[in-house]
Amino acid sequence: MQETIQYQLKAIGSSLKEGDVILSNHPCAGGSHLPDLTVITPVFRHGVNGPVFFVASRGHHADIGGITPGSMPPHSTSLQQEGAVFISFKLVTEGVFQEKAVTEALLDPAQYPGCSGTRNLHDNLSDLRAQVAANQRGSQLVGELIDCYGLAVVQAYMGYIQSNAELAVRDMLKEFARRQQQQTGSLEVEAEDQMDDGTPIRLKVQINEEEGSAVFDFSGSGTEVWGNCNAPRAITLSALIYCLRCMVGQDIPLNQGCLTPIKVIIPPGSILQPSQNAAVVGGNVLTSQRVVDVIFRAFEVCAASQGCMNNVSFGSDKSGYYETVAGGAGAGPGWSGRSGVHSHMTNTRITDPEILEKRYPVILQQFSLRPGSGGRGRYHGGDGVIRKLLFRSKVVLSVLTERRSTRPYGLHGGQSGSAGLNLLHRADGKVLNLGAKTTVSLEPGDMFCLHTPGGGGYGREEEDEDDNRSPSKRQCLNEAFAERGSVFEYRRAQESV
Numbered sequence: 001m002q003e004t005i006q007y008q009l010k011a012i013g014s015s016l017k018e019g020d021v022i023l024s025n026h027p028c029a030g031g032s033h034l035p036d037l038t039v040i041t042p043v044f045r046h047g048v049n050g051p052v053f054f055v056a057s058r059g060h061h062a063d064i065g066g067i068t069p070g071s072m073p074p075h076s077t078s079l080q081q082e083g084a085v086f087i088s089f090k091l092v093t094e095g096v097f098q099e100k101a102v103t104e105a106l107l108d109p110a111q112y113p114g115c116s117g118t119r120n121l122h123d124n125l126s127d128l129r130a131q132v133a134a135n136q137r138g139s140q141l142v143g144e145l146i147d148c149y150g151l152a153v154v155q156a157y158m159g160y161i162q163s164n165a166e167l168a169v170r171d172m173l174k175e176f177a178r179r180q181q182q183q184t185g186s187l188e189v190e191a192e193d194q195m196d197d198g199t200p201i202r203l204k205v206q207i208n209e210e211e212g213s214a215v216f217d218f219s220g221s222g223t224e225v226w227g228n229c230n231a232p233r234a235i236t237l238s239a240l241i242y243c244l245r246c247m248v249g250q251d252i253p254l255n256q257g258c259l260t261p262i263k264v265i266i267p268p269g270s271i272l273q274p275s276q277n278a279a280v281v282g283g284n285v286l287t288s289q290r291v292v293d294v295i296f297r298a299f300e301v302c303a304a305s306q307g308c309m310n311n312v313s314f315g316s317d318k319s320g321y322y323e324t325v326a327g328g329a330g331a332g333p334g335w336s337g338r339s340g341v342h343s344h345m346t347n348t349r350i351t352d353p354e355i356l357e358k359r360y361p362v363i364l365q366q367f368s369l370r371p372g373s374g375g376r377g378r379y380h381g382g383d384g385v386i387r388k389l390l391f392r393s394k395v396v397l398s399v400l401t402e403r404r405s406t407r408p409y410g411l412h413g414g415q416s417g418s419a420g421l422n423l424l425h426r427a428d429g430k431v432l433n434l435g436a437k438t439t440v441s442l443e444p445g446d447m448f449c450l451h452t453p454g455g456g457g458y459g460r461e462e463e464d465e466d467d468n469r470s471p472s473k474r475q476c477l478n479e480a481f482a483e484r485g486s487v488f489e490y491r492r493a494q495e496s497v
Helices: 002-015 099-111 121-149 151-184 233-248 281-298 353-359 471-479 486-495
Strands: 021-024 036-043 053-060 089-093 188-194 200-208 213-217 262-265 311-315 320-324 362-370 384-391 395-400 421-425 431-433 437-442 447-451
Touching: 002 021, 002 036, 002 053, 002 233, 021 121, 036 121, 053 121, 089 099, 089 121, 099 121, 121 151, 151 200, 151 213, 151 233, 188 281, 200 281, 233 262, 233 281, 281 311, 281 395, 311 384, 353 362, 395 447, 421 437
Parallel strands: 213 262
Antiparallel strands: 021 036, 021 089, 036 053, 188 200, 200 213, 311 320, 311 395, 362 384, 384 447, 395 437, 421 431, 421 447
16 A cells, blocks of 8 residues: 555645545556555645645455456456556546546446456446545544644654554564574575466565664566466565564554565566566465465464465456455464464455345355365464355356465475365366366356365474364464454454444
């Protein structure tokens, strides 16, 4: 998000007026992938030239056009095939919502061969209005804060929050450097993992113990790929901030201050910083997970989680549906991985079965854990899930996944988690392996069966330890850690009503 705001500041910051709202999703403007539409509202203050704050909301839209329903094409090779593009689009001009202009832009992808404009225009417009309204509420709250404490005080405390994050990261790096120096005599760590197509993601970290700073060098990572697993630079930075926030181990707000002591080297033209018109829809949801795996492997934080968001989309010319599916989390020093959860660079909640079956031509045949898919070890990796969708009418199904050829790694002697598997059961009884990425036309009675990866195990399995074979004891070990985070806070608020 920080890359998106900084781009708009440089590009059109001086021309913004009160009542303007910007829409952006292009990777060159700090976007993740095209379905993630970011709505940005500048906050003005009487007597001050220019915006004093920015409020932004980013939402994934189920369809914005492109070559497949759901706008998550498995085989796109250019950005234009992935849907509508916005760089610095005035969604609202001086308080007026630009419905005609944004409608034209959302239908614009139809001009490209094999592409369609958005298939859910009504939903797009409704969601964009909701994002504008959310920003407006945020602007009001910021205004109330300034009214109460004054602009100088509020801006100062925003700076303090970033300074606190910087200090927390520096302290973490100093502590890690001390342990690393004692154990290996070196202040350099490195790691590597691969995408299913063999493209390497390489990282070398050099730590300055005295300053508490570090250089994260991704040189040696694979070149831009002919496909859509290219990850914009903003995605790599987001993955890095996430990992640093996890390793800090303190309750600090996630913010740009985490990157102050960090220098990031990403070679241009690589899979982690592709060219401007490269296809990127898979980079946001797949390559980002591999970047996290590589960073945690370098710091030996935990075993790999499922490393995939298991993107499933289907639809027709008139509608589109998109979901991501959970898997197993990696184990770590003192805990077993959770089963059937979203992990790392994803935070979506899946559609309720009743809603899914009512609104779309599909029957949810099975949604359960995948026993034994987590890697064994002193602490076991979490299990993936099995999800079976039976289709009642003709649709086009798109599957965009990873960890089908490679397995989520175990750490310190722990075993790897099971790889995922995508199967198609035809109505005539034939069973087909769809592979990791594909688009296929389905007939009534066809069933898609998704097996998601498990997480890696941690530590060597010791046969005389009963807790390795007792799910109840493993569950108690997990529950010994206090829950926290946005999902926990949301659930606690719901349960308190």
